[in-house]
Amino acid sequence: MATVTETKAASEDKELLISGSEAVAESLTLADIDVVTAYPIRPYDTVMQAIAKKIANGQLIAEYIVAEGEHSQFEIVKHASTVGARVFCGSSGVGWMYAMECLVVTPPLRVPMVCLVGNRALDDPGAFGVEHNDALVVRDLGWMLCWIDTSQEALDTTLIAYRVAEDRRVFLPLAISADGAFLTHSQAITMVPPKEKVDRYLPRYDRGDLLLHPDNPITVAPQANEDWVIEIRRQNDEAMKRAVGVIEEAYADFRRVFGRGPENPWFEEYMADDAEVILVGMGTISLPIKVAIREMRAKGKKVGLIRLRWFRPFPFERLVKALSGARAIGVIDRDYSFGSPFHSGVVANEIRASLYNADTRPPLLSFICGLGGREVTLEDVNKAVDMCYAAAKSGKADAKTHWLGVRE
Amino acid sequence: MSALICEVVYRGIFQKNLAARIVRGIVLSARKSERWGIAFGRYGDSPQRNGIPAKDFAIVADTKEELEQNMARYEPKHVDVTICVDDTLSKGVESWAWYGLQPINRLTVPDGTVLMTSLQPFDALLKDIHKKDAPYKLSLIRAKASFSGLWVYKEDHTEVRILGALAKIAPSFLTLDAVAEAIKEMEWGSELKVASARKAFDRIETRAVKITEGNSDVPFAFEMPKWWEMREGVTIPAIPIGKPKEGGQGYVPERNPYFKKFSTRTMRPVIDFDTCVKCNLDCVPRLGLRRDARRHLRRQHGGVLRLRRVRGRLPRRELHHDGQRVRLRRQRQPVGDVAQGQNGVQDMARRQDRRQENHGAVSRLPFPRPVRRGAEAGSRVRRHRDHRWYPG
Numbered sequence: 160m161a162t163v164t165e166t167k168a169a170s171e172d173k174e175l176l177i178s179g180s181e182a183v184a185e186s187l188t189l190a191d192i193d194v195v196t197a198y199p200i201r202p203y204d205t206v207m208q209a210i211a212k213k214i215a216n217g218q219l220i221a222e223y224i225v226a227e228g229e230h231s232q233f234e235i236v237k238h239a240s241t242v243g244a245r246v247f248c249g250s251s252g253v254g255w256m257y258a259m260e261c262l263v264v265t266p267p268l269r270v271p272m273v274c275l276v277g278n279r280a281l282d283d284p285g286a287f288g289v290e291h292n293d294a295l296v297v298r299d300l301g302w303m304l305c306w307i308d309t310s311q312e313a314l315d316t317t318l319i320a321y322r323v324a325e326d327r328r329v330f331l332p333l334a335i336s337a338d339g340a341f342l343t344h345s346q347a348i349t350m351v352p353p354k355e356k357v358d359r360y361l362p363r364y365d366r367g368d369l370l371l372h373p374d375n376p377i378t379v380a381p382q383a384n385e386d387w388v389i390e391i392r393r394q395n396d397e398a399m400k401r402a403v404g405v406i407e408e409a410y411a412d413f414r415r416v417f418g419r420g421p422e423n424p425w426f427e428e429y430m431a432d433d434a435e436v437i438l439v440g441m442g443t444i445s446l447p448i449k450v451a452i453r454e455m456r457a458k459g460k461k462v463g464l465i466r467l468r469w470f471r472p473f474p475f476e477r478l479v480k481a482l483s484g485a486r487a488i489g490v491i492d493r494d495y496s497f498g499s500p501f502h503s504g505v506v507a508n509e510i511r512a513s514l515y516n517a518d519t520r521p522p523l524l525s526f527i528c529g530l531g532g533r534e535v536t537l538e539d540v541n542k543a544v545d546m547c548y549a550a551a552k553s554g555k556a557d558a559k560t561h562w563l564g565v566r567e
Numbered sequence: 568m569s570a571l572i573c574e575v576v577y578r579g580i581f582q583k584n585l586a587a588r589i590v591r592g593i594v595l596s597a598r599k600s601e602r603w604g605i606a607f608g609r610y611g612d613s614p615q616r617n618g619i620p621a622k623d624f625a626i627v628a629d630t631k632e633e634l635e636q637n638m639a640r641y642e643p644k645h646v647d648v649t650i651c652v653d654d655t656l657s658k659g660v661e662s663w664a665w666y667g668l669q670p671i672n673r674l675t676v677p678d679g680t681v682l683m684t685s686l687q688p689f690d691a692l693l694k695d696i697h698k699k700d701a702p703y704k705l706s707l708i709r710a711k712a713s714f715s716g717l718w719v720y721k722e723d724h725t726e727v728r729i730l731g732a733l734a735k736i737a738p739s740f741l742t743l744d745a746v747a748e749a750i751k752e753m754e755w756g757s758e759l760k761v762a763s764a765r766k767a768f769d770r771i772e773t774r775a776v777k778i779t780e781g782n783s784d785v786p787f788a789f790e791m792p793k794w795w796e797m798r799e800g801v802t803i804p805a806i807p808i809g810k811p812k813e814g815g816q817g818y819v820p821e822r823n824p825y826f827k828k829f830s831t832r833t834m835r836p837v838i839d840f841d842t843c844v845k846c847n848l849d850c851v852p853r854l855g856l857r858r859d860a861r862r863h864l865r866r867q868h869g870g871v872l873r874l875r876r877v878r879g880r881l882p883r884r885e886l887h888h889d890g891q892r893v894r895l896r897r898q899r900q901p902v903g904d905v906a907q908g909q910n911g912v913q914d915m916a917r918r919q920d921r922r923q924e925n926h927g928a929v930s931r932l933p934f935p936r937p938v939r940r941g942a943e944a945g946s947r948v949r950r951h952r953d954h955r956w957y958p959g
Contacts, residue, residue: 269800330799369800376805383801384611385641390794391801398799 172350179342182310182349183275183335184209186317187219189357193244194222196232200254201287202339203277207249229254233261233272240270241371241379245321245364248272251339252279255293265332266301267391268380269369269398271324272332273317278442278493279339280531287339288532291441291494294336295470295505301395303333303402304471306441308427310347313337315413315420316468318361322409325364328401338493340532341443352417360416403472425474427466428481430456434463436547437485441467441506444493444528444535451540462544467506475513482510483519486551489543491526491535491563501525503560522547522556528563539563570628570637571597571740573648573733574674576656579614579621581714585652586614588726590625592749596730597627599745603634609642612662615717620662627740646674648736650729653712654685657695659786668786670697677701680736680773684710684725689774698781706773708732722755724763731764732771743768 177185183206187195197207213219222239226232229250236246250258255276265272276294280286294304303324307313316335324333337343371379383391410424421427429449431437438448445466455462465481467474482488492504500508507525514520526543529535542563550556573593577586587608594604604627608614612621624643628634637643651657651671659668672681678701685692685707692705708728715721727750734743746764750756798804809821 267801368798368804369802378803378805380801381803386791387797390792390797393794394797394799397795 179313180205182314194239202343203251229258233258249275251277269330289338338443429464431463487547489547522550525560579619586623593625596749620660727764728767731767
């Protein structure tokens with residue numbers, strides 16, 4: 160880490176009304192990042208503006224580099240990270256796609272870059288509403304992926320992200336996904352911890368023998384052909400496996416230091432203990448689902464929600480355990496995977512694959528909903544639950560994927 | 568023998584088209600006797616690189632099934648005929664794809680043939696060609712190496728002479744008549760080329776090579792590391808500086824213990840720490856060279872004026888504002904040649920740069936543990952000072 164930013168000593172959390180993007184910026188200040196790159200695209204640009212303000216106000220000392228495009232943006236932080244700087248980057252939608260070449264090479268180089276993906280529909284058609292497909296594009300490449308739901312979770316997860324990504328056992332990039340508009344632009348009461356607590360939680364970034372420096376002369380990313388590449392991929396695979404334990408460790412430490420945080424790092428379970436029907440989703444989709452669940456519970460329907468926080472590494476074992484008690488499962492994807500098995504969304508097929516070897520396999524229904532930032536209504540959720548109950552009664556789910564909220 | 572496998576060892580760019588013509592010629596000639604074949608280059612090679620050793624292969628077989636059987640591997644593990652179109656490759660091949668030195672006869676089967684274009688006598692060539700644990704034949708076509716370019720081709724008939732010689736080496740697969748017929752049908756064929764092939768058939772010189780003959784050097788061998796033994800992050804440590812050359816001009820670098828590729832592959836750049844400016848922007852070793860460091864300074868810090876200051880040894884504090892720079896520019900005379908300022912960079916590194924405080928985080932990164940022998944306690948103070956004073 161390059162420069163220590165001086166902050167006023169405070170021992171208690173302070174309460175702020177901030178958006179998800181501003182919460183991320185608060186967290187970056189606390190994490191004392193060294194290099195941040197920026198290139199505007201909505202909705203990610205809100206975090207870029209928030210960091211710029213922090214630097215301009217002297218709250219954070221960091222290199223703030225406005226690149227000429229996302230490709231350069233991610234390249235710059237990649238290289239800064241290799242010389243030992245704690246870095247932050249981000250983008251949205253097609254901007255994230257424009258950086259694809261850099262995104263691909265970051266995991267094998269073991270660069271613990273943390274970035275924010277403000278989820279946005281991929282063009283065309285030009286749209287800036289939320290869809291999860293942008294972040295999901297890197298799901299097979301060695302990126303850790305998590306989804307956040309509230310501004311508090313945005314702040315906490317950003318700190319956890321650095322702790323996990325910069326752990327020597329992992330050293331993989333991590334993308335925090337935040338639903339465009341619903342989270343990036345919505346302000347909520349957020350507890351901001353004091354710097355001293357963060358210092359206790361987050362160690363300095365130490366790249367060790369991988370540090371690119373004249374005193375540690377190394378070659379990074381040489382040409383490697385078939386007699387090396389598979390070994391490099393195997394290393395990445397192992398790092399991702401190790402990340403599972405590191406994430407659990409990071410959440411446990413977070414609870415110890417900050418006195419808050421979930422017991423289960425992987426997913427939030429909402430009224431899922433005794434649920435007959437469990438809905439599964441990611442991101443801010445949880446809000447209308449929770450409201451609908453409360454209404455249904457009042458009518459005697461035992462419905463619950465599992466909101467996935469981590470998509471990579473995918474918590475398949477814990478998820479199977481949590482889902483196996485249900486009579487039916489409904490997975491609501493805010494993404495699409497055209498031509499995939501059952502023409503389902505990405506999350507639905509991941510869960511189907513996870514359940515394949517399970518002793519108990521409840522019927523699973525796949526839903527696609529809220530694309531392009533369209534509102535997920537209570538009616539949509541109720542419709543999904545009704546179909547799940549029908550599947551629970553028959554013990555079978557149809558292989559069809561249901562699109563909710565689409566004009567038919 | 569139901570299949571004939573040939574390799575052509577050649578030099579990238581200069582003989583790329585030559586090798587391609589030879590392997591195509593082999594397949595098309597064999598086709599005249601109803602055989603099946605395939606011609607291909609080694610995928611891992613990079614034949615577009617200047618002079619890099621590369622390989623093409625030709626496999627012909629009696630039936631499609633036999634051909635597929637021989638194709639069901641990345642590349643042939645043994646060949647009946649090794650064709651070498653540049654006798655300097657007789658010392659061995661270290662191609663783009665190959666890790667370590669590969670003797671020219673490494674893939675040649677026992678009693679197989681190494682066919683080479685050369686003007687050297689057999690004995691001279693066998694001083695370079697490595698010993699083999701089985702007898703084989705060395706055949707020569709008396710010719711210089713045929714070099715051309717990527718887009719041009721030297722029509723010196725080398726390709727047809729090779730094909731004519733092959734008809735002598737493997738007559739059961741390539742008859743001379745079949746070769747002649749194929750040459751005539753090729754887009755580059757002619758009666759004159761057919762005559763060249765026939766002459767090569769008659770003039771090829773062959774000598775049996777015993778297992779006791781050849782260069783007795785054992786090529787460097789190593790074991791590839793397991794995935795958990797490899798460094799992470801696709802990184803390779805630089806090799807230590809090694810020992811000074813006799814006479815004090817330069818260094819003989821030590822071998823990289825983790826990434827062994829025999830000769831030139833291990834000649835990785837060595838940083839000259841005495842002249843490295845520690846700019847922190849990169850570990851490109853050329854920054855350790857004074858001239859390039861100066862070029863770098865010009866690019867990064869104030870353009871020409873900065874260089875003038877370096878040469879003129881002006882105090883840095885005079886350069887804090889653009890206005891001062893303009894004034895200074897007017898005062899200074901054009902600089903002389905590069906030689907006048909040769910020690911400027913060194914001098915600058917010893918001076919305090921007050922602007923350092925305004926420089927960003929990256930330029931003040933901590934130093935890692937020194938890994939270079941001689942970079943321990945004694946020199947650490949000086950390095951730290953250099954780093955702090957130089958803005959990077």
